[in-house]
Amino acid sequence: MNPLDLSKKIILITGGVGAIGQVIVRMLLKHGAAVAVNDVIPEAEAAAVLPASERARYFRADAAHAEAVAAMFDAVESALGLPNVVCCHAGMVGAHPVTDYPLAEYDKLMEVNVRAAFVVAQEAARRWIPRGIAGHLIFTTSWVQDVPWPEITPYTMSKSAMKAMMRGFARELASKGIRANAIAPGIVGVGMAKRQWDTDPSYRARASKAIPLGYLQTPESVADAFVFLCSDMANYMTGTTLLVDGGCSLYPMD
Numbered sequence: 319m320n321p322l323d324l325s326k327k328i329i330l331i332t333g334g335v336g337a338i339g340q341v342i343v344r345m346l347l348k349h350g351a352a353v354a355v356n357d358v359i360p361e362a363e364a365a366a367v368l369p370a371s372e373r374a375r376y377f378r379a380d381a382a383h384a385e386a387v388a389a390m391f392d393a394v395e396s397a398l399g400l401p402n403v404v405c406c407h408a409g410m411v412g413a414h415p416v417t418d419y420p421l422a423e424y425d426k427l428m429e430v431n432v433r434a435a436f437v438v439a440q441e442a443a444r445r446w447i448p449r450g451i452a453g454h455l456i457f458t459t460s461w462v463q464d465v466p467w468p469e470i471t472p473y474t475m476s477k478s479a480m481k482a483m484m485r486g487f488a489r490e491l492a493s494k495g496i497r498a499n500a501i502a503p504g505i506v507g508v509g510m511a512k513r514q515w516d517t518d519p520s521y522r523a524r525a526s527k528a529i530p531l532g533y534l535q536t537p538e539s540v541a542d543a544f545v546f547l548c549s550d551m552a553n554y555m556t557g558t559t560l561l562v563d564g565g566c567s568l569y570p571m572d
């Protein structure tokens with residue numbers, strides 16, 4: 319028996335068309351899961367990057383919008399069944415000194431990172447509890463949930479909030495058999511960190527010193543952590559953060 323077999327899992331992942339999300343989706347499919355991919359990207363663009371598979375379906379919706387999320391869960395249930403693992407993975411980052419941080423961008427970031435995760439986790443729990451389903455919520459946080467990092471303070475705040483959210487769902491819903499955990503990546507060489515690395519010299523200077531293992535993280539290493547956490551091997555885990563960060567959270571380095 320393969321302990322990482324996911325063939326009984328129906329996994330919903332928000333932000334699944336993003337740079338890391340795409341890799342996670344492929345890895346979950348490879349392990350046998352059915353995967354409902356959510357994002358705000360138009361269908362044609364999503365179709366161009368997502369694997370063509372009967373077991374993978376795309377559902378375009380704004381994860382911060384409660385009615386859209388409820389409609390998305392209805393559509394996922396009809397197409398694949400009610401997800402038993404829900405990954406709150408969508409996110410955004412913005413880099414500005416705290417003194418210049420535009421409040422409109424602050425609000426958007428909190429909406430995408432914090433509100434969307436709450437809305438999606440809430441909708442999942444509302445469907446699981448009456449049917450006695452022992453579902454699993456997985457939140458993508460970041461090593462910066464516990465480490466202040468210059469110029470992305472609202473992002474670090476949002477990831478701390480997601481960690482607190484995960485622990486809150488885990489504590490409150492444990493008696494229903496519902497579990498919640500987080501995966502905290504480090505500095506991944508794709509997606510938002512790569513964009514910052516390419517465009518912001520001060521970020522690049524700091525980031526290049528901040529990884530004790532000495533090299534940028536691969537998205538596959540994040541996807542491997544998802545496979546483990548989605549599998550039955552992680553059944554006794556709840557309320558915890560799986561740090562997969564090359565030691566970044568050991569920062570500051572001297």
Ligand SMILES: NC(=O)c1ccc[n+]([C@@H]2O[C@H](COP(=O)([O-])OP(=O)(O)OC[C@H]3O[C@@H](n4cnc5c(N)ncnc54)[C@H](O)[C@@H]3O)[C@@H](O)[C@H]2O)c1
Nearest residue numbers: 333336337338357358381407408409460503506509510511
């Ligand atoms: N890249 C890194 O180094 C890194 C490190 C730690 C954590 N993370 C986290 O990993 C996750 C993915 O990051 P990424 O680097 O792949 O970024 P990305 O920008 O490539 O992907 C984010 C995805 O979220 C989607 N999205 C945005 N708003 C949405 C909404 N309202 N509803 C649904 N989807 C929405 C975007 O369209 C995008 O496809 C984020 O939560 C991020 O905070 C990334």
